Amino acid sequence: MEYQIKATSVSNKDATLHIKQSDIAFGTTSNSAELLPNPAELFLGAFASCMLKNVERFAATLKFTYLKAKVNVSATRVEKPLKMDDINYTLTIYSSDDNLNIPLLKKNIEKFGTIYNTVKLSCNINGVIVQNKTV
Helix, strand or coil, rough: CCCEEEECCCCCEEEEEEEEEEEEECCCHHHHHHCCCHHHHHEEEHHHHHHHHHHHHHHHCCCCCCCEEEEEEEEEEECCCCCCEEEEEEEEEECCCCCCCHHHHHHHHHHHHHHHHHHHCCCEEEEEEEEEEEC
């Protein structure tokens, strides 16, 4: 598979990702720092998106149902060398299904997640998956 996106920016203004039929604004100036996602947050968003896509994918494979899933992701920026490190996540699956096998789901997300596997080559990832049966 191959992927392609486009992005544009205007001097002293902000930027936009153009992906399929979506435009996603992001900040490149100090004026938008509190309003728009920055590149580091978009990076973490891609990581979270990968996890949620795989919950949907593995729900069918592992034969469990869920109402919704939510992931909280945080990371630390290291100064030398300048990079993201120590990504931590909590993935909550809202499901009363007893077929939900958390250890197997976690193993599959960690083994088959494209973005997850790309990121783990460059930084530490720690996370937990929890089931919330009260929906």
